[in-house]
Amino acid sequence: MRTETPGDALPAREHLPARAAGAPVxxxxxxxxxxxxxxxxxxxxxxxxxxxxxxxxxxxxxxxxxxxxxxxxxxxxxxxxxxxxxxxxxxxxxxxxxxxxxxxxxxxxxxxxxxxxxxxxxxxxxxxxxxxxxxxxxxxxxxxxxxxxxxxxxxxxxxxxxxxxxxxxxxxxxxxxxxxxxxxxxxxxxxxxxxxxxxxxxxxxxxxxxxxxxxxxxxxxxxxxxxxxxxxxxxxxxxxxxxxxxxxxxxxxxxxxxxxxxxxxxxxxxxxxxDRGPAEVPRGLVRQVAGFCVVGVVSTLFYLLLYSLFRPGLGAQGANAAALLVSAVANTAANRRLTFGVRGRRRAVRHQLQGLVVFAVGLALTSGSLAALDTATGSASHTTELAVLIAANLAATVLRFLLLRAWVFPERRIPAPAAAPLTAPDSRTDPPTDRADPGDPGDPTDMTGMNDERTTR
Missing domain, CATH: 3.90.550.10 (Spore Coat Polysaccharide Biosynthesis Protein SpsA; Chain A)
Structure with missing residues (x-):
């Protein structure tokens, strides 16, 4: 960690001595x-x-x-x-x-x-x-x-x-x-x-x-x-x-x-x-958690709105499945762009398919909660259903973040090459390189997952 003063900026604050030699405090x-x-x-x-x-x-x-x-x-x-x-x-x-x-x-x-x-x-x-x-x-x-x-x-x-x-x-x-x-x-x-x-x-x-x-x-x-x-x-x-x-x-x-x-x-x-990140926390995790929470709050409100709209015509289980499916697609797209910083269309379909698997986990948790509520009460009120769904979604949210970070959008740490090429490749003889979108986590040019530890200048 860099602690000395860069350029002509201020030095770090320190406790002043109680008695400065020849000068008042x-x-x-x-x-x-x-x-x-x-x-x-x-x-x-x-x-x-x-x-x-x-x-x-x-x-x-x-x-x-x-x-x-x-x-x-x-x-x-x-x-x-x-x-x-x-x-x-x-x-x-x-x-x-x-x-x-x-x-x-x-x-x-x-x-x-x-x-x-x-x-x-x-x-x-x-x-x-x-x-x-x-x-x-x-x-x-x-x-x-x-x-x-x-x-x-x-x-x-x-x-x-x-x-x-x-x-x-x-x-x-x-x-x-x-x-x-x-x-x-x-x-x-x-x-x-x-x-x-x-x-x-x-x-x-x-x-x-x-x-x-x-x-x-x-x-x-x-x-x-x-x-x-x-x-x-x-x-x-x-x-x-x-x-x-x-x-x-x-x-x-x-x-x-x-x-x-x-x-x-x-x-x-x-x-x-x-300026000091939490100890033992991977770089970027704090920012990702913050972004995921923002997306999660908006997605939950969107899901509850859809559930309330679908409930009269589809019933509790049908409304839950339809609302969760629509909100899951929007949630995956928003987390892809805002939380994990993936841009471009490359692997977008794959990410959505993986997001649907994560959706299935959330569906199992929320549907199981509704089924348990129905068994326990017989006929619960709409307010009680919403309360149970919010609690189930909180549990599903934690699992969703872990799956998104570890499986759907994993960080790729690329080791530095042994030596940089001395000359640029000749486009007339070297085969073209199939470059992925720079924002894609699987792109070797993406440096977002690498350790950007500050160094002393």
Whole structure:
């Protein structure tokens, strides 16, 4: 199994060390703009919470977005007075710009941010970053829309937030629940690959980052949060909503044309449990079982419909035989194409004849069940007959799959030739080869049954 990283994709996730040499495990960024009144008490509150409850080394970074009041001086004072606090001054506004600047320079393996008003309860901070430290997830977000979240805010903000997330789900197929909550974290190795793809420098930065991560198959962990709206919030809802809609259009267009190299965000094979097949199970069996189940459900419904139609005129046994015969022909054709991947007409008649033998086994089981029911009850209701037939068909289904896989559509493993021919055959002198349909299981050119075990590149 291939475990190393192909090309420039992400490495496999690992548990982060509890004490990184000379660097904190967590770097929390607080973007601010003209927050001279709230900055100091909020940072001290966060610092106190982390000092008391967080089991790893941490840092708090104040990212000043071109403030015009005394915010830079307050940030500098906190930087000088608290050893775990540092400040960074930017000459341009934009929350996304601030996060990009701080995260691009940070040496901490886990990067987080929160709004300066600390609307989100800080008790959710450790649950937010724990999956990133353990190696379980790539990104983590606080969600105000989870069922167990406790949120206090006005109806206007509530409507805007929910409407925005509905737009994301319908237009960008987003599966995360809350894109705008100012409470997020990301592993640094992910941020190093993800940030160059994110274009927005404002409020849409969060959404764009999450959509790209989700489309690339990264794992996003959601934490229900307790959140109290800041009545003094200076967010311009209409202007922010308009910018977000522009971002949705731009991002949707880029994803539609494949303009983003999302493969750079892929984890190596084996990091995701979905990449590892069940042990001791032949390759292709899981896919075949899934396809057979789908065909079986449809065939059973078709059979029951035919039985109900034939029952008044043919009686129970006649209706069962006729319905099973018709549905068996359709079932064999569907399994031939969808479950076992056999295409073309070659051996189609043979497969149907073999399928009729399998049909005879199913007929024996279902007819025997009806006969036993008639002997036991004398005159059973139509509903009881259907229930007995469903149970008998379930037993026949298992046997049908085994017979189809082992006898009707057996896997052919072709040994590799000792040596490949050095020259192509001459069509003028070599006799023509009677090639079977490539999808036929008996065709030597069919490679579907061979072991395609992934190898290290």
């Amino acid at each position: 967590l770097d929390v960024t607080i973007p601010v703009y003209n927050e001279e009144q709230d900055l100091a008490p909020c940072v001290r509150r966060l610092h106190d919470h982390l000092t008391r409850t967080f089991p790893y080394a941490f840092r708090i970074t104040i990212a000043d977005n071109a403030s015009t009041d005394a915010t830079p001086a307050v940030a500098a004072g906190l930087d000088a007075g608290l050893p775990e606090v540092r400040s960074l001054r930017l000459e341009e506004k934009g929350r996304g710009r601030a996060l990009r600047a701080v995260w691009s320079r940070s040496d901490a393996p886990v990067l987080a941010y929160m709004d300066v008003d600390l609307s989100t309860d800080l008790n959710a901070l450790l649950p937010l970053v724990a999956p990133l430290i353990s190696g379980h997830s790539d990104l983590a977000i606080g969600s105000r829309l989870a069922r167990s979240s406790r949120v206090v805010r006005g109806p206007k903000r509530e409507f805007v937030s929910r409407a925005y997330n509905v737009i994301l789900k319908s237009s960008l197929s987003a599966r995360f629940s809350d894109a705008q909550c100012g409470f997020k974290a990301v592993r640094r190795d992910v941020a190093e690959r993800l940030l160059p793809m994110v274009e927005d420098t404002g409020w849409f930065f969060d959404t764009e980052m999450l959509v790209l991560a989700e489309r690339a198959g990264l794992r996003i962990h959601e934490v229900p949060v307790d959140w109290v709206d800041d009545p003094d919030s200076r967010v311009h809802i209409v202007r922010t909503a308009a910018e977000d809609l522009k971002g949705v259009w731009r991002l949707g267009r880029a994803l539609a044309v494949g303009a983003l190299p999302l493969d750079r965000l892929a984890r190596p094979f084996g990091d995701d449990p979905r």
